[in-house]
Amino acid sequence: MSDFSGMEAEDLPRRKFRLYVVNTGSTSIFENNTFPFREVIRHPAEQLAAWGTVAGQYEYRLGLARSWFGERARSCDAVVAAGGLFKPVGGGTYRVNAAMREDARSDAREAHASNLGCLIADSLASDYSCPAFVVDPVSVDEFEPVARYSGHPLIPRSSLSHALNIHEAARRAARDLQIPPGRSSFVVAHMGGGISVAPVRGGRIIDVNDAASEGPFSPERSGGLPLQQFIGLCMSGEYREEELRRMVMGAGGLVAYLGTNDADEVEMRIAGGDVQAAEVYGAMGYQVAKEIGAMATVLGGIIDGIVLTGGLSSSAMLTRWISRRVGYIARILVYAGEMEMEALAGGALRVLGGEEKEKVY
Numbered sequence: 001m002s003d004f005s006g007m008e009a010e011d012l013p014r015r016k017f018r019l020y021v022v023n024t025g026s027t028s029i030f031e032n033n034t035f036p037f038r039e040v041i042r043h044p045a046e047q048l049a050a051w052g053t054v055a056g057q058y059e060y061r062l063g064l065a066r067s068w069f070g071e072r073a074r075s076c077d078a079v080v081a082a083g084g085l086f087k088p089v090g091g092g093t094y095r096v097n098a099a100m101r102e103d104a105r106s107d108a109r110e111a112h113a114s115n116l117g118c119l120i121a122d123s124l125a126s127d128y129s130c131p132a133f134v135v136d137p138v139s140v141d142e143f144e145p146v147a148r149y150s151g152h153p154l155i156p157r158s159s160l161s162h163a164l165n166i167h168e169a170a171r172r173a174a175r176d177l178q179i180p181p182g183r184s185s186f187v188v189a190h191m192g193g194g195i196s197v198a199p200v201r202g203g204r205i206i207d208v209n210d211a212a213s214e215g216p217f218s219p220e221r222s223g224g225l226p227l228q229q230f231i232g233l234c235m236s237g238e239y240r241e242e243e244l245r246r247m248v249m250g251a252g253g254l255v256a257y258l259g260t261n262d263a264d265e266v267e268m269r270i271a272g273g274d275v276q277a278a279e280v281y282g283a284m285g286y287q288v289a290k291e292i293g294a295m296a297t298v299l300g301g302i303i304d305g306i307v308l309t310g311g312l313s314s315s316a317m318l319t320r321w322i323s324r325r326v327g328y329i330a331r332i333l334v335y336a337g338e339m340e341m342e343a344l345a346g347g348a349l350r351v352l353g354g355e356e357k358e359k360v361y
Helices: 045-049 055-070 098-105 113-128 163-176 227-235 241-248 253-258 263-271 275-298 316-326 340-352
Strands: 018-022 026-031 034-040 078-082 093-095 132-135 185-191 195-201 305-310 332-336
Touching (some): 018 113, 078 340, 113 132, 132 340, 163 185, 163 305, 163 340, 195 275, 253 263, 253 275, 263 316, 275 316, 305 316, 316 332
Parallel strands (some): 018 078, 078 132
Antiparallel strands (some): 185 195
16 A cells, blocks of 8 residues: 555545546556555557557557456546646646547647546546546646747747656645745756756746757656757768657667666666766766756746656665755755656545646646
């Protein structure tokens, strides 16, 4: 059983709710402020490939989720799922509606498994005559106008980030420091397979690097690359488009330098005296710290804390290196691991308990 440690007793509505929480790969039942049932359902790549497109996986994924839930609960108050690559929206909890379902089916911005979340939630909710929600989808866009400038009008910057975890980490930091969320100011670094570093002011992500093409390199992404050299690779004729895209997403970062995306393996190599592994891993931490410094300027140096979260924040080595470089800016708070399931449940609870109003997509 996993306690829902992200919320204190006084933060929760008095009534106890049962939620079915789906994160397109892991699934949980949330009941009485805990997760009595929680499981990660693995999908082997060859199994997913058999369904062709991401959209083609819908019935397969829905069937697994429906079977899992049906074995564990006969009712629920709401089904909540991670949102996908929808059109730009503000942060918050959204009731699944026809417009959202249409954009999810058409892959409005990009084909991605997270787009199936709202469709699965909607189908499950219809089974139990309850509402379906998504919380802080990847496409949350709370940018201030100046953040949209890239350097060329044909390529505006847009907000795509680990918004669910970033918002939850900022919310926890505000609570732990006893600061009203609407008056808080943090730099939050979500460090996982991709790395998003965001200035969060008053609970809003007012800027963030696009983890698919900007900012620090990560276990499998290249981050921002020297543009002229990359253009040269693109025009060399030596690489197909799919190879270049793979170079940036999937085969960049630690994978490109060290042949693995496993940070634990990298740290074991460092402990064994691998000098290159130490240098590459240190460079990743260096780039995260540099991005935190850049985002601190967005907040004018008025910062309540620097928050490190995501899977890589479990690494004492990496967080120590980063903290040494940015600790002079503000206090460091580390929330190790990802908090997405708790964040999803929390968003639905705030709506069901009357703390927030559901938003319309």
